[in-house]
Amino acid sequence: MPMRLTTCLAIAGAFACASAGATAHAADALPVTAALQDKVVEWRRDLHQHPELGNHEVRTAQVVADHLRALGMEPRTGIAVTGVTAVLKGGKPGPRIALRADMDALPVTEQTGLPFASTVRSEYRGQPVGVMHACGHDMHVAILMGVAEALASMRDELPGEVMFVFQPAEEGPPVPGEVAGAKRMLDEGVFDDFKPDAVLGLHVWSRLNAGQVGVRAGPFMASADEWTLEITGKQTHGSQPWAGVDPITVAAQVLLGAQSIIARQVDITAHPVVLTAGQINSGLRFNIIPDTATMVGTLRTFDMDVRQDVIDRFRSTAEHFAAASGATATLNVDMNAPVTRNEPALTERLRPSLVRAVGEGNVVEVPRYTIAEDFSEFANVAPGFYFFVGTTPAGTDPLTAPINHSPQYAPDEAALDVGLRALLQATLDFLQGPAS
Structure with missing residues (x-):
C-alpha cells in the first residue's frame, strides 16, 4: 500500500477515535510518523550534502x-x-497555526567525516569559506517537510489551517546592516493574508540527549545585537604618540570600561547580560599610530528595556573615554533578533x-540561554511556542559533545523522529482545541 495512503488511513482512524472519546484531544502522532521516518532521514542527508548560506538557499527552496x-x-x-x-486548509473549521523551519547553513568547513558530509565551498563577506549545516537547519527543514506530508495526508479530517514557513537567513544577514530572515519575511507580508493564532518552531540542540526535548515558558533565549564601535583619533608616528591621538589605546579603555557596565551598573541577578567584542581592527604597521580603530561585537539580553539601557550606557561610556583623549566614538547597533519568549x-x-x-521523563525544563533565534520575530506577532530537540547520542554527556x-x-x-513526533503532536493538539 502506498505510504501516503497508509498514513492517511492511520491518522484518519486516530481522529475518528478521538472524536468518539470523552475528550477533545487530537490523534496520536506516532502512527503517521513511523511511516515517514525513512523519508525524513533521506531528505535531511540530501540537504546536508547541499548546504547554502543565508539568502542563497536556492536549491533548498526548490526542494x-x-x-x-x-x-x-x-x-x-x-x-x-x-x-x-x-x-494547508483542513476540511473542518478551526484555528490557524504557522509552523516555521529555517533553511540556511553556516560558513563552516565540515570535519565530521560523515559519508554525506558537505564539501561545498562558497564566499561569505568577501572571504572564501566552506559551507556546512553546522546548526542543524537541514534537520529542521526535513522535519517540517515530514509534518507537512503528515497533515496533508489527512486534510479532510483536519480542523483549521496550517501555514508552513520555510525561512532563509536565520543566522543573520549575509551583508552587515541588511534586513534578512524572519523580519524580512514579515516586512514582505508573510502574515498579511494569514493571521496565525499561534506560531510553532523547534531547534535541534547538542546540550540535550537524543530522545529529549526541552522547553521553558517566558523569555528563554536572548536578544542578539551586532554592534560596531569606531574610534577616530589622529595618526602619528609610533615614536611620538603625544603628537596624535591613539585610537587603539582608547579602544582598549572603552572595552575594559564596558565590562564595568555589566559588573557594576546592571542587576545581573535579575537581568543576565553579555557584552562581548569579537573583533578589533586597527593599523597596518608596527611604528604608525593609525587614525581609527574599529571594534565589532555582540550584546545579549533577556529584557528589551535592559537592552536599550545597556546600549545607552555603552554609547555614553565610549563617547566619554574618547572625549577624555581627544578622540571621537561612534556606536552603531543592528538587531539580529529580539528576545525569544514562549x-x-x-x-x-x-x-x-x-x-x-x-514521554514525561524526556521533557525537560531548560535554563535561559544567551544564544538567540529570530523565530522571536514571528512570536512577537502571534503567541509563540518553541522547543529544543536533543541531538547528542544517548549515553554521551552533552557537555562533552561538539556544540x-x-x-x-x-x-x-x-x-x-523525535522532532517530527513532537511538532506534529503539538500541531494536532492545538488545531483540535483545548481538552474538555
Missing part, C-alpha cells in the same frame, strides 16, 4: 516548493529572497503534547 506542490499545496516562493510558504498560556497548553510525543556551529557537529538522526 521544499516541489515537495509542497506534490502534496497538493500552492507554495509561494521568493519571499525574503528565497523563503517559501504554503497554506507565551506562558500556550506553553502550559502544549507542554502535554510534548509529553504525549516523547551547534562546531565543524564537528554531527547530530544523532534519532532526533529527526
Whole structure:
C-alpha cells in the first residue's frame, strides 16, 4: 500500500477515535510518523550534502516548493529572497497555526567525516569559506517537510489551517546592516493574508540527549545585537604618540570600561547580560599610530528595556573615554533578533503534547540561554511556542559533545523522529482545541 495512503488511513482512524472519546484531544502522532521516518532521514542527508548560506538557499527552496506542490499545496516562493510558504486548509473549521523551519547553513568547513558530509565551498563577506549545516537547519527543514506530508495526508479530517514557513537567513544577514530572515519575511507580508493564532518552531540542540526535548515558558533565549564601535583619533608616528591621538589605546579603555557596565551598573541577578567584542581592527604597521580603530561585537539580553539601557550606557561610556583623549566614538547597533519568549498560556497548553510525543521523563525544563533565534520575530506577532530537540547520542554527556556551529557537529538522526513526533503532536493538539 502506498505510504501516503497508509498514513492517511492511520491518522484518519486516530481522529475518528478521538472524536468518539470523552475528550477533545487530537490523534496520536506516532502512527503517521513511523511511516515517514525513512523519508525524513533521506531528505535531511540530501540537504546536508547541499548546504547554502543565508539568502542563497536556492536549491533548498526548490526542494521544499516541489515537495509542497506534490502534496497538493500552492507554495509561494521568493519571499525574503528565497523563503517559501504554503497554506494547508483542513476540511473542518478551526484555528490557524504557522509552523516555521529555517533553511540556511553556516560558513563552516565540515570535519565530521560523515559519508554525506558537505564539501561545498562558497564566499561569505568577501572571504572564501566552506559551507556546512553546522546548526542543524537541514534537520529542521526535513522535519517540517515530514509534518507537512503528515497533515496533508489527512486534510479532510483536519480542523483549521496550517501555514508552513520555510525561512532563509536565520543566522543573520549575509551583508552587515541588511534586513534578512524572519523580519524580512514579515516586512514582505508573510502574515498579511494569514493571521496565525499561534506560531510553532523547534531547534535541534547538542546540550540535550537524543530522545529529549526541552522547553521553558517566558523569555528563554536572548536578544542578539551586532554592534560596531569606531574610534577616530589622529595618526602619528609610533615614536611620538603625544603628537596624535591613539585610537587603539582608547579602544582598549572603552572595552575594559564596558565590562564595568555589566559588573557594576546592571542587576545581573535579575537581568543576565553579555557584552562581548569579537573583533578589533586597527593599523597596518608596527611604528604608525593609525587614525581609527574599529571594534565589532555582540550584546545579549533577556529584557528589551535592559537592552536599550545597556546600549545607552555603552554609547555614553565610549563617547566619554574618547572625549577624555581627544578622540571621537561612534556606536552603531543592528538587531539580529529580539528576545525569544514562549507565551506562558500556550506553553502550559502544549507542554502535554510534548509529553504525549516523547514521554514525561524526556521533557525537560531548560535554563535561559544567551544564544538567540529570530523565530522571536514571528512570536512577537502571534503567541509563540518553541522547543529544543536533543541531538547528542544517548549515553554521551552533552557537555562533552561538539556544540551547534562546531565543524564537528554531527547530530544523532534519532532526533529527526523525535522532532517530527513532537511538532506534529503539538500541531494536532492545538488545531483540535483545548481538552474538555
